[in-house]
Amino acid sequence: MELFFKYLQYEKRFSPHTVTSYQTDLLQFQEYLKETYELTDIKEANHGIIRSWIVSLVQKDLDSRTIHRKIASLRSYFKFLLNRGEVEQNPTLRIKAPKLAKKLPAFIPEESFTQLLDQGNFTDDLKGHTERLILELLYGTGMRLAELIGLKINDVNHLEGTIKVLGKGNKERILPLNSSIKGALERFLEIRRAQDTDNNSPALFVTDKGLPLYPKYVYRVVKKYMSTVSTSSKNSPHVLRHSFATHLLNRGADLGAIKDLLGHASLAATQVYTHNSIEQLKAVFEKAHPKA
Structure with missing residues (x-):
């Protein structure tokens, strides 16, 4: 095994x-x-x-x-x-899995995330700036939890305003950073450099002991702040990724561009977000189509 x-x-x-x-x-x-x-x-x-x-x-x-x-x-x-020749046949081939219930990706309203940042009461120390940057990156780029944890300081291109992430299958992609993330990133790095006297870790995020960030830490941060603006039990890093994609689509972003930003292998995986945006699509149709 x-x-x-x-x-x-x-x-x-x-x-x-x-x-x-x-x-x-x-x-x-x-x-x-x-x-x-x-x-x-x-x-x-x-x-x-x-x-x-x-x-x-x-x-x-x-x-x-x-x-x-x-x-x-x-x-x-x-x-x-x-x-490997360890067995003569695969006994799982005739196994039928139960039908999948169709579930739409959970997301939070745009104004809720704005409220989260405005009323987050982030402390003005490394911990507070770390927590804010985690939230901004998850929602502002749509990156996955594993991609966030794997970020290196050198992945940030301050001149071009982009960040490089390592996705599934070791596939790299470049993501643009908005002005809010760039500001949060600069403040975070400034404080980290001032306090980082004996640790030369290449990782962007580290714990108090200088070790790379771990999933439970990120989950706690997301749950801590999202629970102040959302009553949903699904307050997870992936909900912020879903929110990123849904809000882009609502504002007219091309589905192919969203696919590339999310790092999906096929457009079929991205199309699930169109179900969340059907009302917005109807509104666009009624306003723009000559026969509507």
Whole structure:
């Protein structure tokens, strides 16, 4: 199994978050095999056993998307084993996943984020400026959580007003920075340089101990400030990414440009945001079309 995880990390170039998800899924299935069938090796699982595991997940009221991911993890592992000659067949091929419920991306209104920045009560120290910059970058560029954590100081191009991010599959893309982000970035770096006496970390964001930022820290920051302007339980970094895309589309941005900014591999992944903007699209149609 460790070979499989290394394959995902170094050959498939999956993000650390995705590799961790695969690890969690496979270890959960391994635990199910041990408790239910007294089996210790995943290679001993057959179609019926895998199907019974999926039924148990459904009975636990797990989200259909989570179940889909777990099936995908198991399917990929058996494909890996098949290619290595460890198994004779892939028992997941005839497995049918439950239907996915269509969910629209959650987002916050434009005025809510403005209110968040205006009334955020950010402290005038490194911690306060770090928290503000995290929020500004997530909403102002649409970057992913993993991309934010992986930012380096040298990724910022102050002259051109851009920032370089490393996306999925190690694909780099350049994102423009608005004036608000540039101001927040300059103040943040000024304070960090003044306090950073013995740490030469290349990472843009570091903890109090000089270590790279971690996901839970970012989640706490987002939840802390978003809860002041939103009653939604989905106060996460990804909601700010969704808000970025939705607000751009509402203001008439080209879908292809939004795709490039988000780092999507295909336009199909970006088209989900058009559902959130149908009312705005109707308004544009009624105002602009000669027969409307």
